[in-house]
Amino acid sequence: MSAGKIDVPFSQLTPHSKVYKDECMYCFHTPEFPGGLYICLKTFFGFCERHVSDYANKSESLNFLHFARKRIKKESSEPKEPEEKITKLAIGVEGGFASDSSTVEFEDTYTFTQYPDFSVKYPLDESLLSERLLSICNQLAANEGAFRMQQLDAGVCAWDGTEKIVTKHANLVQCENPPKIGQSGWKCAECELTTNLWLNLTDGVIKCGRKQYVGPGVVTEGNEHMRQHYQQTKHPLVVKLGTITATDADLYSYDEDESVTDPNLAAHLAHFGLKMTDQEKTEKSTLELTLDLNQKWEYLAIMEEGSTLEGVYGPGHTGLVNLGSSCYINSSLQALCLVPEIRRRFGDKAAELFGSLPVGDVQENFNAQMTKLVHALMSGDYSKKADSDKAEVLNGIRPMQFRRLVGRGHPEFSTAKQQDAEEYIRYLFEKLEANTAPDETNPVDAFRFELENRLVDSGSMKVRYSTRTEVILPLMVSLDLATNKDAVAEFEKRKAVVEAAGQTIPPEQTVRPKIPLLTCLETFVADERLDDFKSPVTGERSGAVQRLRFQTFPDYLIVQAKRFTVSADYTPIKLDVELIVPDHLELEHLRGKGAQPGEDLLPEDDDAAAGPQVDADVVEQLVAMGFPATAARKAVHLTGNKGLEPAAEWVMMHMDDPDYAQEHPDFTNKRGNKAGQEANAEAVDQLVALGFTPRQAKYALRQNDNDSNRAAEWLFTSGDQVPEESDAMDTSPPTSAEKRPRDGPGSYRLVGFISHMGTSTHSGHYVAHLLKDGQWVIFNDEKVALSQKPPIEFGYLYLYERVV
Known part of the structure; x- marks a missing residue:
């Protein structure tokens, strides 16, 4: 080094340069760690x-x-x-x-x-x-x-499950000669209620809201007069009187079906003589009522509030920092890291993988980011108890690049919004398989299992067997399966009396429906009547009976308790129930045995070749509601031909899926679909005549077995999914590991569960509880502690491990 000033070569920093100064390229060490x-x-x-x-x-x-x-x-x-x-x-x-x-x-x-x-x-x-x-x-x-x-x-921010949209009625046209509203003394124009009152911002009418049971001991009186007013006038935007402050208010838009914000609220209120700065808050907003519910039972139960939670540290106890509505990712990853295949594939080979990759590729390589994350979670390097006299707390990692890379291109997981943990796990499995070479062990095989569907034709008494592959067992949760219906009914009567007297019942005295998870499983595998089945033998619609059994049992069984359903008007809701969840599952008696001696098998026919049998009436009803036929068939198939309600729930809950309107592989595979088959020229011409380009037509036909009707339907609903020119002709499947379901004894023990707080999978908060060395541990983002009261009854996803 010369005696003069130091001068060395370097690269110029441009507006497009990326400076990786947040953490090490190969691990999660940040500038805060010793050594910087x-x-x-x-x-x-x-x-x-x-x-x-x-x-x-x-x-x-x-x-x-x-x-x-x-x-x-x-x-x-x-x-x-x-x-x-x-x-x-x-x-x-x-x-x-x-x-x-x-x-x-x-x-x-x-x-x-x-x-x-x-x-x-x-x-x-x-x-x-x-x-x-x-x-x-x-x-x-x-x-x-x-x-x-x-x-x-x-646009990622800290976790916020209550983000509101800006109403499309910000420039609302209000009535001429408006009534002047007083600062207090309001009353419903239809009844005598003086609380739960809403002001219509179009015409100045004041009417009551609906009677809302927000949760145990939390109720608002109301006769739905404002909703009736909206139905008559179509004036959509209302504000809850008593919630107006100088800066905010509780607003609802009927036609948007959302709690909203209004940037012009002050002007809209002034139209009726109300000044926001003069208002005093006297009532709780809908959000505050919901918060009461969460703090009183669900949040407190799942977060184990009231217990002294002792932090736990070391390998396998590393937390994941919430990056902004990322708790669904955090809880999913923590649960999956219980599985040895995940740990061996990604946790034990970090040095080998990083040594084989150019350093510049690390940020954009899925296996590298997965390895970096799993190795960090397992190492214990980021899970150490801090000295009480030091400010540095270096626990937890921030998987920012992992989240970005995995979610890239996905319409939901690429956003900063909360998502469904079950959907994310399925999506992550797809990523794992796509990035597993043929000579590598496919980690998803540890979760994969096959279900056997046995169908008996009532007309001929002949039998047909088919199989489908799953990675998660979806079990419907129904209030009809509750074991304490009488106790719940008595509680509802007592609650009505108490509330009529202007009082509330303490949350700890609430009686919720108790539903055994095993009963949900029994319903899933129970015989199901298909009245519309047409016998390929007799040609008559004499019906059939089908039932599901396990053809194979996975090493790890993920059970989804489908707490989220749809109401009578198909609005998504979450059931307020407690599940009775066994520590051990014995499922061997549910193993399918395939065709048995003496059984006559049904001949294959055109319907069978076209794919699994689905209830045509249910499909038609869903199509009549406006859903695509492909989505309707998929919904009926994936819900096991259980009828309209579960199929409608599925189709409502998956409308935002990128493959929502695409045919399910079980149908396309049966039809003999071959990737890359030549599109029929006549069919291409038919689609071009409808206004589509030849490229779009050819791609859609390849996706729909040269069926021009299905291809047209697919283009109208999913045309934006046609890839760019360079990719449109490449329909060959990626080279990846084969999918091989494993099999073994159907005996399991519970080793983990993911709980959800909130009223929707797309809001709220997720937390994981995992069994580690015989002790339950709560993983609440970056906070990891020994669990004192694991809230198993409130789980959403349950992870069972095979007992050998």
Whole structure:
């Protein structure tokens, strides 16, 4: 090094440059960890103290900006807010549940250093560094960092299960000669109610809302007069009187069927003589009533509030920081990491994989990101008990790049919104399989099982067997299966009397329907009558009886308790029930045995060749409701021909799926569909005549077995899924591992479950409870602790492990 200022080669920083200064490329060490991060001045990749030397040797990059960050606890004389003050169903935001990040500040230090002597670090000083070197170092120091920029671009914020849309009626046309509304003394125009009153912002009419049982002991009186008013007038936007403050109010839009915000609310209220600044809040909003419910039972039960939860640390106990509505990802990953195939494939081969990949590929390689994550969760490097006298808490990892890479291109998982954990696990399984080479063990095989469908033709008494493959066992939860119906009925009577007297019942005295999970399973495998089945032998619609059995049993069985259903008007709802969940499952008696001696098998016919038998009446009813025929067939098939209600629920809950309107593989495979088959020229011409391009027509026909009607239907509903020109002709399946369901004894023990808080899978919060070394452990994002009262009865997804 010369006696003059230090001057070394480096790359120019452009507006498109990505600076990886948030964490190491190969692990989750951040600038807060001892040793900090070393940012290469040539590639702008960041490395921790453990990995920087290997990188420098391979890349011959010698010059680095060293970044160290220190946490400093905020000093505050203000008392901690009690839990009753929570005003938002959120984490880490004002009014929400507390997050550790709100109690610390950061002190950053940047220095210049060179390999191999990293002990020598030069301050960013013009007396030591050349002007150009000092400039690039300062630019890197000021850069937001690649992960932060991705976070901002994606609109990711702290978890918030209560985000409201801006109403489309922000420019609402209001009535002329409006009535002037007083500041108080309101009453329903139809009845005598003086609470739960809503002001229609179009015509100034005041009427009561619906009687709303938000939860145990939480009820609002109402006779639905405002809804009736909307049905008569179609005036959609209403505000709840008594909830108006200087900055906010409880608004609802009937035609949008949403709680909304109105940027012009002050002007809309002033139209009727109401000034927001003069209003005083006297009633709870719908959100606050919902929060009462969550804090009183569901949230408190699942989060084990009231128990002294002792933190647990070390390998297998690493938390995942909530990146903004990412708890569904966090809980799913924690549960899947219980499975040895996942840990062996990704946790034990980190050095081997990273050594085989160019460092620049790590950020965009699924297996690399999965390996980085699983290895970090299993290592214990990010799960250490902090000293009480230190501010640094280096527990938990932030899988920002993993989330971005896995969700890329998906209409739901690429967003910052809350999603369904069950759907995410299925999607992640697809990613795992697509990135497993033919000579590698397919980790999804540990979850895969086959169901045998035995159908008996009532006309001929002949039998047909078919199979379908699953990775999750979906069990419908129905109030009809409750074991304590009399007790629930008595409780409802008592509650009505108590509420009529203006009182409420304490939440701990609430009696909820208790439903055995085994009863849900028995319903799933019970005989089902198909009245519309046409016998291929007699030609008559004499019906059939079908039943499901397990053809194979997986190593790990994921059971979905389908708490989410649809109401009579097909509005998604969540059932307020407690499940009776066994610690052990014995399922061997449900094993299918295939064709038996003496059974006559049904001949194959056109219907059978076209795919599984589905109830045609139910399909027709769903189509009449406006759903695509492909989605209707899929819904009836995947719900086991159980009738209209479960099929309608499925189709309502999956409308946002990217393959919603695509034919299920069980149908296309039966039809002999071959990827890459030549599209029929006449069929192409028919579709082009409808206004589609030849490329769209050919692609749709290949997806729908050259059936022009089905292809046209697919294009009208899913035409935006036709890939770009370069990809449209490539219909060959990706090279990946074969799908081989495993089999063994049908005996299981419960080792984990994922619970959901909230009224919808697309809002609220997910938490995982896992059995580790004989003890239940709660994984609530980055917080990991020994569980005292695992709320098994409130689970949504249950993970069972085979007992050998």
